Amino acid sequence: MLKINEIKATSIISKSNLPDSDYVINPYVGCNHACLYCYARFMKRFTGHDEPWGEFVDVKINAPDLIPNNTFKYRGKSIFIASVTDPYLPLERKYQLTRRVLEKLIPLRPKLGIQSKSDLIVRDIDLLKQFDDCEVGLTITTLDEKLQQELEPTASSPERRIKALEELHQAGLKTYVFIGPILPLLTDWKKIILATKHCTDFYMFENLNLSGGGVKSSVGAWLAACHPEWQTEYDKIYARGSDYWDKMETEIKEFCREHQIEARVYFHHGK
Numbered sequence: 001m002l003k004i005n006e007i008k009a010t011s012i013i014s015k016s017n018l019p020d021s022d023y024v025i026n027p028y029v030g031c032n033h034a035c036l037y038c039y040a041r042f043m044k045r046f047t048g049h050d051e052p053w054g055e056f057v058d059v060k061i062n063a064p065d066l067i068p069n070n071t072f073k074y075r076g077k078s079i080f081i082a083s084v085t086d087p088y089l090p091l092e093r094k095y096q097l098t099r100r101v102l103e104k105l106i107p108l109r110p111k112l113g114i115q116s117k118s119d120l121i122v123r124d125i126d127l128l129k130q131f132d133d134c135e136v137g138l139t140i141t142t143l144d145e146k147l148q149q150e151l152e153p154t155a156s157s158p159e160r161r162i163k164a165l166e167e168l169h170q171a172g173l174k175t176y177v178f179i180g181p182i183l184p185l186l187t188d189w190k191k192i193i194l195a196t197k198h199c200t201d202f203y204m205f206e207n208l209n210l211s212g213g214g215v216k217s218s219v220g221a222w223l224a225a226c227h228p229e230w231q232t233e234y235d236k237i238y239a240r241g242s243d244y245w246d247k248m249e250t251e252i253k254e255f256c257r258e259h260q261i262e263a264r265v266y267f268h269h270g271k
């Protein structure tokens with residue numbers, strides 16, 4: 001059962017520690033896409049929630065009002081929406097926070113990056129087109145709908161995400177697919193590229209990082225309950241000294257070079 005709280009935030013544009021972003025905006029706290037591998041579950045600690053991750057969302061109802069007017073501070077700076085929630089949660093249909101944040105950002109002329117697992121993102125094509133510099137991404141971790149339902153229960157199906165990408169691309173927006181986290185043995189990244197390259201300008205890749213305790217226990221419990229047959233292979237891949245990810249990173253870079261695909265690889269190697 002989703003617990004929804006309307007809250008008033010004190011600020012909305014935060015300094016980013018993500019690669020390639022100066023600032024981040026998170027219109028919501030929590031995320032009911034409830035992805036099994038979500039690294040953002042650490043947010044529970046900072047926000048005093050004891051509900052399971054995915055079962056609460058705080059709605060920052062004043063988010064658009066916190067975007068300043070008439071400032072040059074963000075001109076040409078990269079702002080990413082969103083780092084610890086999805087800007088197009090089902091609740092966004094009602095609250096329209098992301099939409100109203102975008103309206104306020106356009107005159108500030110930042111370099112915008114926005115990424116979602118929901119096809120609701122196409123609702124805002126009219127606004128996204130008004131940014132001087134805008135990259136719009138859909139995350140795809142698998143094309144297998146059954147597996148996607150296990151991993152990301154309330155997000156759009158892979159098919160709907162691809163349709164959204166097509167619509168964004170046809171509207172003239174710069175699109176990307178975030179293939180991440182790559183789940184060993186499960187994420188067929190080549191298949192995802194082949195299914196989307198007609199409507200995608202570039203790709204980002206991230207591997208599944210199990211160094212966070214919350215992610216490790218969530219993914220571990222899922223493997224044990226639903227896919228015990230993969231456990232041994234996962235143990236080998238995540239064993240000290242494994243070169244699994246080094247090899248995959250090389251393979252991705254070679255594949256993308258051969259196919260003249262722009263690739264941005266953000267792999268964690270546990271080093």
Ligand code: SF4
Binds near residue numbers: 031039084117
């Ligand atoms: S959409 Fe992103 S923030 Fe939301 S649960 Fe999934 S991984 Fe976490």
